[in-house]
Amino acid sequence: MGTLSNAAVTRRFILRTGAGMGFAAAVPILAKASNYRGTVGDIKPRATDSSLVDMIKLLPEGIGVIPVYLNLTEGSREEYGSAYGTYEKHIEYLASQKCNLIAIEGAPPFMLLGPAREAEMVDGWKRKYNTDMFTSSQNQVNAFRALGAKRILGITSGSGGPDMDKVYAKYFEDNGIAVVAMEGMGVEFKSIPEVPRATIASFIKKAFAEHGGADAVYILGSSLEALPLIAPLERELGVPVVQAIAARIWEIQKRLHVHEPIKGYGRLLETLPA
Secondary structure, eight states: OOOOOHHHHHHHHHHHHOTTOOTTTOOOEEESSOOTTEEEEEEESOSSSSHHHHHHHHSOTTEEEEEEEOOOOSOOHHHHHTOHHHHHHHHHHHHHTTOSEEEEOOHHHHHHHOHHHHHHHHHHHHHHHTOEEEEHHHHHHHHHHHHTOOEEEEEEOOTTHHHHHHHHHHHHHHTTOEEEEEEEOOOOGGGGGGSOHHHHHHHHHHHHHHSTTOSEEEEOOSSSSOGGGHHHHHHHHSSOEEEHHHHHHHHHHHHTTOOOOOTTSOHHHHHOOO
């Protein structure tokens, strides 16, 4: 039997063990090699999409990842609003594993808080657990600022309905980023990973044509299979596209003081702006 590469073993391992993996079952995953550049704790909303595999595949060599899962099932305002205690339990665990950085995935729960309350909560966790960390929503604001974007068009699954799309728009506006529109696709939470890439691309291009004035496009959520769409959309639309997985990889590199541009996934990873 031939020897598998580290990357292949990692992908196979994640696919075999990811579903249903919760807090107690979390184990370290090595991204292509050892974790000599640092270990990232990754709190994920659920295990039923390919976003963890996609992130690890693109992370530079030497960054280890320890994933834990919230196992969200509804994607409702009520479920998001009750998740903060579970987030903190996961943060406590990841800090005990000596993670250098924690990526707190799931933008909607923190967008519900608004920037000020979000910062207060996250800064409190940083002090309490003596570990650097960031939420997906903070990360995406950081990405837009690094790219110099002032007016964005947002695309969401729409699983939370129009009211949640308004929450997302207000979050960016409260951070000083204008939103020309926040368009939901009307997809049920459980079905988000199943949306074809062609459907996502078509929806984005149609929305961009209908709403003028955007100097960047935002795709909310790691579960939408949009990572390979970033570069083609940027070429067609002529503006940068911020997608959750790519934005997370950019911020992980920045915070771990790694600088390895990644080609083929858009301006953010190709240029690694400060």
